[in-house]
Amino acid sequence: MDNMAAKPDETILDEGIEKGAALLTDERIEKTILRVLNTEGGARIKVYVDTCVHCGLCAEACHYYLSHDNDPRFSPAGKVRQTLGEMIARKGKVDREFMKKAAEIAATQCNLCKRCAMYCPFGIDVAYLMSVVRRITHLLGMTPQYIQATAHSHSVSMNQMWVREDEWPDTLQWQEEEARSEMPKLRIPLEKEGADIMYSVIGPEPKFQAQLLYQAAILMNAAGVNWTMPATPGWDNSDMAMFTGDSELMGRIKRQHFETAARLKVKKIVMGECGHAFRSVYDTGNRWLGWKIPPIPIVHAIEFYYDLIKEGRIKIAQKYAEPVTLHDPCNVVRGGGLHEKARYVIRAICDNLIEMHPNREHNYCCCAGGGVINCGPPYKMARINGNRVKAEQLFAVKARGARTLIAPCHNCHSGLEDINHYYGLEMNVKFIGDILYQVMEKPE
Amino acid sequence: MNTEEWDWETSEKCVAFKDWHQQFEWVEEPYVSPDGEIIAAIVNVGEGEFSICANGNIQESSFEKIWRLRFTPDGRLTALASDAGEWTVTVDGAAWENRFSYVWNPLFSDDGHSIAVSFQQDGQYGMALNDVPWEQTYMNLTDAFLSADGQHTAASVQMIAAGESEIHKFQAGTISAAVNGKAWDRNFVNVWGKAVSHDGARVAAEVRLTLYDYTIAVNGVPWEKTYSSVWEPVFNPLSGKFIAPVRQDGKWMLVEEGQLLWRKPFHQLWHPQFSPDGKNLAAIVATEFGKWSVAINGQAWNIRIGELITDMVFSPDGRKVAVVVKDNERWGIAVQDSVWKNTFDMVWKPVFSPDNTHIAAKVEKDGKYTIVMDDRIWPHTCDAAWDPVFHPEGELLLFRTIEDGVYRRRVIPIRGIWG
Ligand code: SF4
Numbered sequence: 001m002d003n004m005a006a007k008p009d010e011t012i013l014d015e016g017i018e019k020g021a022a023l024l025t026d027e028r029i030e031k032t033i034l035r036v037l038n039t040e041g042g043a044r045i046k047v048y049v050d051t052c053v054h055c056g057l058c059a060e061a062c063h064y065y066l067s068h069d070n071d072p073r074f075s076p077a078g079k080v081r082q083t084l085g086e087m088i089a090r091k092g093k094v095d096r097e098f099m100k101k102a103a104e105i106a107a108t109q110c111n112l113c114k115r116c117a118m119y120c121p122f123g124i125d126v127a128y129l130m131s132v133v134r135r136i137t138h139l140l141g142m143t144p145q146y147i148q149a150t151a152h153s154h155s156v157s158m159n160q161m162w163v164r165e166d167e168w169p170d171t172l173q174w175q176e177e178e179a180r181s182e183m184p185k186l187r188i189p190l191e192k193e194g195a196d197i198m199y200s201v202i203g204p205e206p207k208f209q210a211q212l213l214y215q216a217a218i219l220m221n222a223a224g225v226n227w228t229m230p231a232t233p234g235w236d237n238s239d240m241a242m243f244t245g246d247s248e249l250m251g252r253i254k255r256q257h258f259e260t261a262a263r264l265k266v267k268k269i270v271m272g273e274c275g276h277a278f279r280s281v282y283d284t285g286n287r288w289l290g291w292k293i294p295p296i297p298i299v300h301a302i303e304f305y306y307d308l309i310k311e312g313r314i315k316i317a318q319k320y321a322e323p324v325t326l327h328d329p330c331n332v333v334r335g336g337g338l339h340e341k342a343r344y345v346i347r348a349i350c351d352n353l354i355e356m357h358p359n360r361e362h363n364y365c366c367c368a369g370g371g372v373i374n375c376g377p378p379y380k381m382a383r384i385n386g387n388r389v390k391a392e393q394l395f396a397v398k399a400r401g402a403r404t405l406i407a408p409c410h411n412c413h414s415g416l417e418d419i420n421h422y423y424g425l426e427m428n429v430k431f432i433g434d435i436l437y438q439v440m441e442k443p444e
Numbered sequence: 445m446n447t448e449e450w451d452w453e454t455s456e457k458c459v460a461f462k463d464w465h466q467q468f469e470w471v472e473e474p475y476v477s478p479d480g481e482i483i484a485a486i487v488n489v490g491e492g493e494f495s496i497c498a499n500g501n502i503q504e505s506s507f508e509k510i511w512r513l514r515f516t517p518d519g520r521l522t523a524l525a526s527d528a529g530e531w532t533v534t535v536d537g538a539a540w541e542n543r544f545s546y547v548w549n550p551l552f553s554d555d556g557h558s559i560a561v562s563f564q565q566d567g568q569y570g571m572a573l574n575d576v577p578w579e580q581t582y583m584n585l586t587d588a589f590l591s592a593d594g595q596h597t598a599a600s601v602q603m604i605a606a607g608e609s610e611i612h613k614f615q616a617g618t619i620s621a622a623v624n625g626k627a628w629d630r631n632f633v634n635v636w637g638k639a640v641s642h643d644g645a646r647v648a649a650e651v652r653l654t655l656y657d658y659t660i661a662v663n664g665v666p667w668e669k670t671y672s673s674v675w676e677p678v679f680n681p682l683s684g685k686f687i688a689p690v691r692q693d694g695k696w697m698l699v700e701e702g703q704l705l706w707r708k709p710f711h712q713l714w715h716p717q718f719s720p721d722g723k724n725l726a727a728i729v730a731t732e733f734g735k736w737s738v739a740i741n742g743q744a745w746n747i748r749i750g751e752l753i754t755d756m757v758f759s760p761d762g763r764k765v766a767v768v769v770k771d772n773e774r775w776g777i778a779v780q781d782s783v784w785k786n787t788f789d790m791v792w793k794p795v796f797s798p799d800n801t802h803i804a805a806k807v808e809k810d811g812k813y814t815i816v817m818d819d820r821i822w823p824h825t826c827d828a829a830w831d832p833v834f835h836p837e838g839e840l841l842l843f844r845t846i847e848d849g850v851y852r853r854r855v856i857p858i859r860g861i862w863g
């Protein structure tokens with residue numbers, strides 16, 4: 001893997017980008033770029049690009065830039081300059097080789113984390129501009145292979161992991177049975193119309209992390225929540241189409257998610273610990289369909305745990321003793337303002353929370369989000385090298401005593417595991433739910 | 445569903461539902477037959493052993509697992525049940541002859557005579573209609589469909605094996621639709637929602653020809669025009685053609701076999717629905733971002749709803765439309781361009797009286813359920829309720845509720861509802 005390290009000048013060979021590029025003509029490239037610039041993105045793109053004064057204030061916000069020894073090519077403004085800036089300046093007259101590099105930069109060198117937007121005096125949203133580049137590369141058929149494959153899964157199965165229609169209820173029934181050895185009357189109520197809450201998760205949970213479904217079931221039953229899970233497609237809240245620029249597919253899967261909740265007549269959708277899915281259901285996907293706010297309110301797991309603990313519906317038997325630190329996921333913290341609620345929950349279930357720095361909305365991204373980890377093995381080292389600064393941040397908090405790293409987001413969790421392993425941090429990476437399950441009182 | 449033959453004479457019948465909880469380890473959420481005569485629930489009768497209790501009588505057969513208990517529209521009690529690792533469908537306590545590795549997604553015809561399910565048998569997929577499985581099975585199946593008359597099953601099926609990372613193979617088309625088990629002779633990138641012509645001869649589906657070109661295919665033949673997206677087709681009973689919402693230049697419009705049906709495009713347009721006589725066409729629309737309404741024959745109502753419109757229903761004469769609306773975090777009902785003043789925590793699909801004059805719906809407020817009719821609330825708070833049913837002549841209403849642990853089937857003269 002190490003030989004795949006992203007040295008700035010090296011291009012990683014990706015079948016999705018390569019084969020897509022091979023089919024391109026200059027004319028198609030130009031037409032597609034102009035179409036997106038003139039019709040879809042319109043004024044906002046141009047204003048952003050024209051407003052940038054190249055002051056460089058955003059550079060130090062970006063973990064890629066910091067991790068690559070302040071190489072300007074990895075600065076937010078630098079990424080715009082190498083992609084959209086050129087496309088605009090050359091009025092779409094760019095070639096195949098240019099587009100290959102642009103696809104790689106937009107898909108794998110930006111996590112759409114929006115940290116840089118906080119430091120730009122003009123509030124320029126580079127994440128948005130990188131999404132525009134991804135939209136163009138989608139329309140040109142040159143999205144990286146692995147994330148494109150995931151979009152295909154969404155299109156067929158309406159979930160991220162090719163979970164078949166029968167596998168989903170079967171998995172829930174299996175987890176229900178398992179959990180009954182711990183709570184004999186436990187239920188995972190499927191298709192219970194009129195429940196208060198529909199619990200939704202992302203595809204990897206039934207596929208690889210069924211223990212998370214088990215833990216959620218214990219929590220719901222212990223707290224006496226009137227909940228349900230759909231037995232049909234629509235159960236998955238994840239959305240890689242949002243990150244490939246396939247807005248039409250994003251709309252289709254979000255419609256199914258919300259219409260499933262509406263069909264079940266639930267008052268809220270509670271979602272598991274996922275960040276990108278939150279962005280999709282809380283902001284991007286619903287809006288594309290015309291819903292200004294989610295038509296059925298969305299409650300992220302952090303907020304849900306907060307409510308359960310605050311209302312005394314979950315009692316803590318014994319707090320988690322090992323000192324913990326919290327990684328604030330971009331999508332639920334910068335994007336959803338859940339940082340204080342996360343701390344309330346962690347203080348309620350852990351003895352000792354040691355803050356990493358920077359934290360809250362200033363935290364560095366995990367470098368997995370924005371679909372980057374979903375671009376798969378070819379970019380694994382690009383991700384790890386692109387976030388040396390995260391390792392440094394974690395070593396510093398470890399030196400102050402933290403041993404467990406809480407990451408209440410699936411992408412963060414997986415990305416941080418890679419950082420943990422590669423840089424030899426030896427921390428225990430956990431979801432809040434893992435600890436909550438461990439420390440809560442469980443009725444017989 | 446012949447409601448005329450139901451018991452409209454007895455004003456009240458009761459079942460002591462709460463008592464079941466003493467009898468069994470646990471009792472799952474109950475379901476009630478359309479005519480209100482039976483209340484049933486899945487019950488646990490011992491460790492890893494389940495049965496179905498109906499009006500206090502336990503079905504003879506028990507299973508390791510039972511789920512998806514539902515009444516068909518004609519009042520038969522169905523469930524999906526498993527024993528020794530095999531799954532089947534039970535109907536009024538009798539299991540289908542066929543056993544499968546897994547079975548899910550039961551679908552009922554409008555009259556309830558037909559029951560279809562999706563099945564998986566040793567890793568192969570198909571549908572079964574009234575205990576008759578498709579002869580041909582496939583490597584994967586999604587989006588199962590049963591025609592309203594119960595005669596035709598259809599699903600999206602995978603025709604060509606492709607590894608997850610074989611993206612270009614996938615984009616060349618691996619998916620088709622199988623109708624009554626037989627696949628179309630053309631593959632697509634995707635096949636989704638389906639509709640069938642009234643004579644059953646043509647099935648239409650949303651398809652994606654490439655990653656970018658969406659259209660409707662009828663019996664496997666795509667419309668000539670493609671769009672940047674489409675929603676599921678609907679059969680037009682008068683023209684005999686299929687219509688569908690399509691997206692072009694960032695707007696949604698309604699077309700019939702590629703021809704523009706409504707002059708005006710919308711920000712969103714979905715769930716088109718013909719009136720029972722086929723003469724009127726309604727759809728849920730957003731006139732602009734975050735502003736929802738209902739369009740009838742292309743003309744949007746004046747009301748604008750901020751959050752959600754769902755559960756659209758035509759009156760039997762096709763002249764009125766009612767919908768469930770959600771605005772400012774409250775649920776309500778809108779009828780003929782006017783929103784009722786009462787709001788609720790949840791509202792179920794409105795029900796028209798056969799003479800088109802009344803509208804009633806199940807509603808929830810503060811954790812209790814009741815019925816609202818013509819924007820007036822029935823002054824009973826119930827622990828559970830089911831949709832109200834009108835007598836065919838329209839003078840009586842059937843209420844099915846649970847109050848203080850007792851299931852009650854009440855027949856109430858409409859004039860007497862308000863006490
Ligand atoms: S990774 Fe984050 S900070 Fe860096 S350019 Fe992208 S959005 Fe900005």
Ligand code: SF4
Nearest residue numbers: 052053055056058120
């Ligand atoms: S901070 Fe804003 S204006 Fe300055 S270089 Fe970055 S994007 Fe441009």
